[in-house]
Amino acid sequence: MLTIGCHMSVAKGFEKMGLTAVKIGANTLQFFTRNPRGSKAKELDQKDIAAFRLLMNEHHFGKILAHAPYTLNPASSNGHTREFALETLRDDLIRMESLPGNYYNFHPGSHVGGGVQTGIDLISDALNQILFPNQSTIVLLETMAGKGSEIGGSFQELRRIIDGVELQEKLGICLDTCHVSDGGYDIAGRLDQVLEEFDHVIGLSRLKAVHLNDSLNPLGSHKDRHANIGKGTLGLEAFERMINHPVLRDLPFYLETPNDDDGHGEEIALLKSLYHGS
Template identity: 55%
Template sequence: MFIGSHLSISKGFEDAIKQAVSIGANTFQFFTRNPRGSKAKKLNLDDIKKAEEIWIQNKFASLLAHAPYTYNFASNKEKTWELAKRLLRDDLERLSHLSICNYLVMHPGNHIKEGMEFGIQRIAEGINQVLEGNENTMILLETMSGKGTEVGYRFGQLKEIINRIKYNKKIGICFDTCHTYSAGYDIINNLDDVLEEFDEILGIERLKVVHLNDSKHELGSKKDRHACIGEGTLGLSGILNFINHPKLKGIPIFLETPNDIQGYEREIKLLKYGYNK
């Protein structure tokens, strides 16, 4: 099982990867830059080289880069849309120096009352203006909860975006358990049906990573409130059933639960062994 949490790279990748090893993780997620802004720390190639050595020694899965929340590819505001494109270009260029990270996950965007069709077309158009087809990083669109004017809370919406992207072999999916459950997909009582629907619409081969979170709200609430594993409406047994489904075998799992490092360590043990060893 490849499992990790969200870790800070403020002290560098070497420090973060050592921290991941210390809590029993064999991968981790990190923000490419300030999650609420646009500033990015200058890359230290020596630090990256040292991190790569530890990554190889510990047989890690690919790390997962998370785009800042300032991306909004569905926006009708030119300044916001241009910022999203500029940041994505820069993030892809920076990640090209990080061989241990193959994926960049992003929220598709919010159409801000312009309508779903507008949002879908705007996202695809924006990504088309960035992707050149030779990138070594795959963009992962995240499944969303449907709060507000979010685009991407139905599998069909994500499929429509992908269909309109020229180099769509560079596009995959990040399946967020809290978001998807809140969007109305019953992954607790009808997991087989949900994964079959995902496969029919998007293709299971596009599912590259999982954001594993319990939810503070009920099925179909369209609310994005993560809970610690086993402390929400998904429940521990439901989550264990999810991660052990045959169709999800080998897919890296990333915790985004409201936790500190010790909490992540407990959850990793819980998911690996079924109890807090």
Template identity: 60%
Template sequence: MLNIGCHVSSAKGYLAMGREIGSMGGNVFAFFTRNPRGGKAKSIDNDDVEAFIQYKNEHCIGALVAHAPYTLNPCAVKPELREFAHDVMSDDLERMEYTPGNFYNFHPGSHVGQGVETAIKLISSQLNEILKKKQSTTVLLETMSGKGTEVGKTFQELAEIISQTELKEYLGVCLDTCHVYSAGYDIVGDLDGVLKEFDRIIGIEKLRAIHLNDSMTPFDSKKDRHAKIGEGSLGIEAFRGIINHPWLKNLPFILETPNDNAGYANEIALLKGLCR
């Protein structure tokens, strides 16, 4: 069974999110823990959580892949920005325990001129402060496209963050298909080779989720411009290979394409049709 879904609105709570993804034919979903640009998170309603967990079990909904705000930068130059990232991520991980056993995805950040080595030390240092023994949430580092001073554009950079983190068993990777292709990993012409490289450098067991996006820009463009499935430079056959690959097919696939709910429902149906 294909584990496929998209981002849904968290404004009305967990049960509403579960029903929303079900209405689109999906069985996994992502949501922002708070406004994508930051800010205070909505309070959690225990009754809503209990109702959602019951609904989730009854409707065979799989993994939740929560997404941290885009504004977080744990390797920022300014201490107050690093503190903001620390506080938000700490709070988010506490909130994730209301729905245990899921994923929390974040962008590693931008070094803004400090250099990658310094940035990796700052990111790992923050993870060492935030991650707690016996937490049930797995924190996912997202693969990045390499625009500007982004960290996480190579598997080596992600591996080094993991290496410098003490509780590395609570870390994983979310591979974004648009980002890795734009970063120079040819998942169209050599998917097996890219995954073998990931396995050699990071370990395939650390790959826990996929952001499924086509790209508006060509291979190795170092741009982050998502396109609808089959309408970008990756093309439909690349996605057929990705969702059916034996190392990937059981992971949660999250669409982040430029769509409304009707468009997501169409893409979910399209991808289910490609599933072998």
């Protein structure tokens, strides 16, 4: 069965978010833990979360994916910026234990002139400070497009972050199809080779989730501009290959395409029609 969902707003509550997902044909979802451009987190409503967990079980949801705010930058040379990132990441991981056994994704950060290795060291250090042995959440580093001073635009950079972390069993990777293509990996034309390189550098056992996005820009553009499925430079045939690839087909897929709920429902139906097997 294809496990697929999209990014949804949790502002109205977890149960309503889950009901919307079911309505549009999704069996998983992604949500921001707080304002994607800010730091304030809504107080958790445990009754709402309990209802959401029942709904997830009833409709056989795959693992859901929480997304950290875009503003976090644990790789910054600014101490205040790093501390803000640490506080937010730490708080999010504690809150995620109300939805145990799921995923938490974040953009590794930008070194902003401090140098790639220094930025990598700071990200690893942040993870060493926030991860704890009994957490049930797996933290996912997202593959990035490599724009500006972004870290994570190559598999090697992600590997170096992981190498600096003590509790490596708490880490995985979320592969973003737009970012990977924009970063120079030909996921549309040479999918097998890209996955072989991922396995060689990082290890496929760490690949836990996929952000399924087309790209407005060509291979290696380092731009990060998402497009609707089949409407960008990757093309619909590439997505059919991706969702049916033996390495990827059983992973959860999350749409981050520029669509409303109805548009995402149409994309989900389209991808289900392209999925081979039950």
